[in-house]
Amino acid sequence: MRNVSIMMLGIAVLLGVFAVVGVRALILNSSKQAAEVQAIQPVEMPNIVVANTSMDFGAEITADMLREIPWAAADRPEGSFQSIGEILAGEGRVVLRAIAPGQLVLSENISGLGERATLSQFISQDMRAVSIRINEVSGAAGFILPGDYVDVLLTVDANNDPRQAATHVILQNVRVLAMDQSAEGRQGGATVARVATLEVGIEDGQRIALASSVGSISLALRNVVSAVQGIGTPVRTIRFNDLEPNQPEEEITESLAPRDSEYTMMVVTRELESSNERVIRDETEGASPRGLGVSIDGAP
Secondary structure (H helix, E strand, O other), rough: HHHHHHHHHHHHHHHHHHHHHHHHHHHHHHHHHHHHHHHHOOOOOOEEEOOOOOOOOOOEHHHHHHHEEEHHHHHHOOOOOHHHHHHHOOOOEEOOOEEEOOOEHHHHHEEEOOOOOOOHHHOOOOOEEEEOOOOOOOOOOOOOOOOOEEEEEEOOOHHHHHHHEEEEEEEEEEEEEEEOEOOOOOOOOOOOOOOEEEEHHHHHHHHHHHHHOEEEEEEEEHHHHHHHHOOOOOOOEEEHHOOOOOOOOOOOOOEEEEEEEHHHHHHEEEEEEEEEEEEEEEOOOOOOOOOOOOEEEEOO
């Protein structure tokens, strides 16, 4: 009986070993087959359309502006095109946002079939485009370009009295949509514009309209980092008195020298000669002038 138990235990151990070995072989075989299949089937690389040359805002798209390159299908961005013919089919398209050479051509950056480039396609949802009149001074000497961010300043001169003038910051971190009639940001050097178009909310548009009627508006160009991060700076209204430099408090030091009011004229007699002398007045009753060691009016 005991031998039978030992035999059954040995058989069970042997079967367990065979099961482990078999499962391990099956897993290795499956992994090998998967690797072989992956090696046989290469990654799908269909074409995608990119800009062949610089494509400026408003330009009509032609075939020589585009080219096709291989691109992994799994990494295709939404709104991309597989072929140039897909873009040029039907009526012409125009560029809505400037595209650099080698950059992907996406549907959001070009118009639909037959559409023309309009400023309204640049405006974010629930925002408005408001234009204000500027000059070379209020427009930062022409260095403000579409796509930059600015602060809007209002200067009010109440009753034409400079002493009552004040400058307020009414808006911060506002995006510039266009300068004059150009919405293209890539310009050569500074260009002085007469009108700036800003992207604002409806209430901010009302503020700008009201500010234009009560004072003069200026634009302050923001640093690109603070603009991207949306950093706002605590500000206050600057008034006429703020134009005066801060004067340090002067230390009041009393002079030890006698003042003119402390002198008086007296007749001074020295031996037999008399003369008029300027001497220090002594306010003490019955006292003689201070520091005088000579006889006065003949008195010894």
